[in-house]
Amino acid sequence: MTTVDPSAWDRFVATSDPGSYLQTSAWAAVKAVNGWAAHTIETGADGGRIGAQILVRRPRPMPWGFAYAPRGPVAGAWTPGTIRPFTEAVRADLGRVAGRISHLRIDPEIEADGPHDPDGALRRALQAAGWRPAAPIQPNATRIIDLRPDEDSLWGELRKKWRQYVNKARTAGVTVVDADAHRLGEFYRIYRETADRAGFLIRAESAYRDVWAAFAPSGNARLLFAQGADGEPQATLLLVRCGPRVVEPYGGMTEAGGESRANYLLKWEAIRSSREAGATSYDLWGLATGGIAHFKTGFGGREVRYVGAWDLVLSPVGRRAYELAQGARVRWARRRGGVRGGENAAAFGAAD
Numbered sequence: 001m002t003t004v005d006p007s008a009w010d011r012f013v014a015t016s017d018p019g020s021y022l023q024t025s026a027w028a029a030v031k032a033v034n035g036w037a038a039h040t041i042e043t044g045a046d047g048g049r050i051g052a053q054i055l056v057r058r059p060r061p062m063p064w065g066f067a068y069a070p071r072g073p074v075a076g077a078w079t080p081g082t083i084r085p086f087t088e089a090v091r092a093d094l095g096r097v098a099g100r101i102s103h104l105r106i107d108p109e110i111e112a113d114g115p116h117d118p119d120g121a122l123r124r125a126l127q128a129a130g131w132r133p134a135a136p137i138q139p140n141a142t143r144i145i146d147l148r149p150d151e152d153s154l155w156g157e158l159r160k161k162w163r164q165y166v167n168k169a170r171t172a173g174v175t176v177v178d179a180d181a182h183r184l185g186e187f188y189r190i191y192r193e194t195a196d197r198a199g200f201l202i203r204a205e206s207a208y209r210d211v212w213a214a215f216a217p218s219g220n221a222r223l224l225f226a227q228g229a230d231g232e233p234q235a236t237l238l239l240v241r242c243g244p245r246v247v248e249p250y251g252g253m254t255e256a257g258g259e260s261r262a263n264y265l266l267k268w269e270a271i272r273s274s275r276e277a278g279a280t281s282y283d284l285w286g287l288a289t290g291g292i293a294h295f296k297t298g299f300g301g302r303e304v305r306y307v308g309a310w311d312l313v314l315s316p317v318g319r320r321a322y323e324l325a326q327g328a329r330v331r332w333a334r335r336r337g338g339v340r341g342g343e344n345a346a347a348f349g350a351a352d
Helices: 006-015 025-032 080-098 118-128 151-157 160-171 181-198 205-218 255-260 262-276 290-297 316-337
Strands: 037-043 050-057 065-069 101-106 132-134 141-146 175-179 221-227 233-242 245-253 281-283 302-305 309-313
Touching: 006 025, 006 050, 025 037, 025 050, 025 205, 037 080, 050 080, 050 101, 065 080, 080 101, 080 118, 080 309, 101 316, 141 290, 151 262, 160 262, 175 181, 175 262, 181 205, 181 221, 181 233, 181 245, 205 221, 205 233, 221 262, 233 255, 233 262, 245 262, 255 262, 262 281, 309 316
Parallel strands: 065 101, 245 281
Antiparallel strands: 037 050, 050 065, 101 309, 132 309, 141 281, 141 302, 175 221, 221 233, 233 245
């Protein structure tokens, strides 16, 4: 069936195990600006409830739409037995509500060989239901910090050198402040500088303003700056929350921030204050390069690798046409952005 009540759906996402901000109606609003239409399909009830907010885009002149459920589906309780009914619901309902679709891609935040995928049971259930492994869109590995221990325990989880860097930034007069929409321009300037230096693509400033506009009214977005004694911003983070979980999809630092270690203080304060605000987990969002992974590992937590992305092909011809068109689009975007590779990426990644 399809869900039409965004508030009820968002409550389900927030209480799912796990739930992602990319499955909320706020994210659908962000993507609507770029031509994505949202359709929610779910099946089951109570503990067996499973569903996904599916974003559909129809690139011209192709007759098929591409469907993507970022970090979906979500479920009240994951079991291999929920996969087949969800798959049948997609086959029965997606074309009816969204029109002609080439394929649906999912990338659930389920840890490979973890509690919901013991010995690969969930992946076997996906394959048995007709899903096939696909290229990832979201990061397939991340680092998650459990915020339930007390602050002293979290501080003790930082590597000794990382604690020294945090204290060095404090001694240099660096402070961390919350900000509002008026400083999004400063955020983007630092983010743009970081992307140019590290060699990754980002979107136009308006895209991040859309994220803020969608999540900030409900209190689910935070904009943080680490700034020097002179008030000049040296590092920034844009955090998004879903239920008890905080994610840091966007951030960057200036060269001065790297010298002062402002990014270390900023990260620690984001973790500490998220716990203080009642969050129970902090997702460092991706381990794109060795440098990024090394930086994030120093803040504790544990590395999590997911079951990956999966496609349910609804039109083999349409899926092949999409792959060819998408490959050309990515090559063009990288050439236009002057991106030569991400091997020199700095200590912040991107969700773009």
